[in-house]
Amino acid sequence: MPRPIILIYLSLLPALCPAFDFENGEEINEVCAGCHGEYGQGGKEGEYPRLAGMPSAFLAKQLHLFRDRLRPNLAMVEYVDHRQMPDQDIEDISKFLEQIVLKTKLPPADENSPGFNAYERLLxxxxxxxxxxxxxxxxxxxxxxxxECASCHGREGLGDNEKAVPMLAGQYTNYLWRQVKKYREKIRIHDEDAPEDELLSDFTDGELTDIFAYLSIVDD
Known part of the structure; x- marks a missing residue:
């Protein structure tokens, strides 16, 4: 039985990214999967955010903030500390999650076709x-x-890997609303180069509602 393309690609990552320990990242993800899903897809309608496909530098930065207790999050406390999550582990899990591609729809398939593979389609x-x-x-x-947002987060909300800017499209709307609240209350900082940035406070709730409505259909 042929292996799914994504598994073949992931199996090549150790050679493509020699500084990235794929097996270690995969093992760490087994712990993360309890909340964020086997493929980093998040869960419980945004109680746990999507991580798959996020820039590895962004994910690593957030894990450092969690580990150093600079980004409060009770759910992460028991999993992220200097003993359980050294720098190399942060690098490995961040790179592992960045490589996961989540599609939004399956291509058409003919179940009567000789090449149809039901197991592969299930995966x-x-x-x-x-x-x-x-x-x-x-x-x-x-x-x-x-x-207001595309210059950093990309025209289609897919973020910027090189600049460690997270994707917004494909993220749970409930989660985005929670982060807006934290930015407004200064629990999180939107722009470290401008810590007094009031951008999220400058938007009305109505404007943000419309922005999130748009982001929710980008990947349709």
Missing amino acids: ASKRLMQIPRAPGDIENGRKIYRK
């Missing part, structure tokens, strides 16, 4: 992720997003 279906459409004015959200 592929487990890696699907489609964010529910959020309420709001999508067109207005698109305009505001393109004007």
Whole structure:
């Protein structure tokens, strides 16, 4: 039985990224999967965010913040400390999660085709992720997003790997709302180069509702 393409690709990562210990990242992910899902897809409608496909530098930075208790999160306390999560482990799990690709739909398939592989299609279906459409004015959200957010988070909300800017499209809307609240209350810092940045406070809830409505359909 042929192996799914994504598994073949992941198996090549140790050679492609010699500083990245794939097996260690995979092992660490078994712990993360309890909340964030086997493929980093998150869970419980955004109680646990999507991690798959996020820039590894962004993920590593957040893990350092959790470990150093600079980003409060009770759910992470028992899993992230200097003994359980040394720098190399942070690097390995971050690179592992960055490489996971979650599709939003399966391609058409003919079950009667000689090449149809039901098991492979079942495995592929487990890696699907489609964010529910959020309420709001999508067109207005698109305009505001393109004007205010796209320069950092990308035209389609897919983030920027080189600049460690996280993707917003494909992330749970409930989770995004929780982070907005934390940014507004200064529990999290939106821009470390401008710690007094009030960007999230400058948006009205109505504007953010529309932005999130737009982001929720980008990957449709």
